[in-house]
Amino acid sequence: MRESRRVRRRDPDDLVARQLRRVPSGRKSLPGEFELIARLTADVSFSRRTILGPGDDCAIIRRSSNDQLITIDSMVENVHFKMGWGSAKQTGIRALEVNLSDIAAMGGTPHSCVVNLAVRPSVELEYIHGLNQGLRTAARRARVDVVGGNITSARELSVTIALLGDAARNVLRRDAARIGDDVFVTGTLGDAALGWRLLAGEMRVPAEARQPLVNRYLEPAARVQAGSRLARLRPTPAAIDISDGLLQDLGHILERSKVGAEIDAASVPISEAYRKAVGNDLTYALSGGEDYELLFCASARLSASELTGRLGVAVTRIGRIVKGRGFKLSGAKLPLNSGFDQLRARRSR
16 A cells, blocks of 8 residues: 555646646647647546556556456547547547447446547647547546557547456356347447438438437447446346447357347337338348447346336347347348448448
């Protein structure tokens, strides 16, 4: 403990921060690396877990009695987003939420992250500040400390976040599905996939449906609280977050658990905006991806209504786990593509 006390947090009112406040706020061009880092990290507050945040070679975080979860994800310009699609703040929010969703899928509690920001020279300072504001907003909501990171030059803007979290006593895993379990999902599916296509100019929908769909893509909401509550169920469910499409992500559970599934497509929950956009075409709900809802397999003794009450979010039963391998889909045609593959698609181009 004595050694810990000698390590002092950086004071946001230190000499560097005071110097930065003299930089004209209207400047559009990016400052140097160290000046930009200092500007982005000035006045950051931390929880008691963080002993030392940005400013040294490493952050220092207090040890936890829990097992630790760690995940990393990237958002790359012209692959995952385009700057003109939403605000810089929305990009920052989305960058952290997609990582939070991985922690949610394991039933954990996120606590600390580091950020790597790759910036092309033509990006204006105002955009970087907006992105940082979005990141801070999402971090504050999730009670996550942004404890450090890196800034580098690149041909395209990208945000990479490594996120740490505390594991629950019983971690949600993909290999825990049991024959006889029911298959459930939270929320509604397919909105984000439609939102992406609207932003890319690939389709048109009624005016009243456009904004809800676009917002689901630009500002996903990780189901952290629902995941934490899900981890308290016994027996512990198998779970995954829906990032690459319902059927593809279900396939990961089935492969790891060495079981099969029967899925009723007609039961897959879709929103009113989705229905106004494409009617009863379930292609995007089955294979669209980027919903960041939870897909889980739990005891058939639990009803969807009971799970809705326990998790604090709408839950729908869509099928069951059976003997065998792979899944059988009823009520709809199997989409040509079951989901998104990062290395085979460059969707924003």
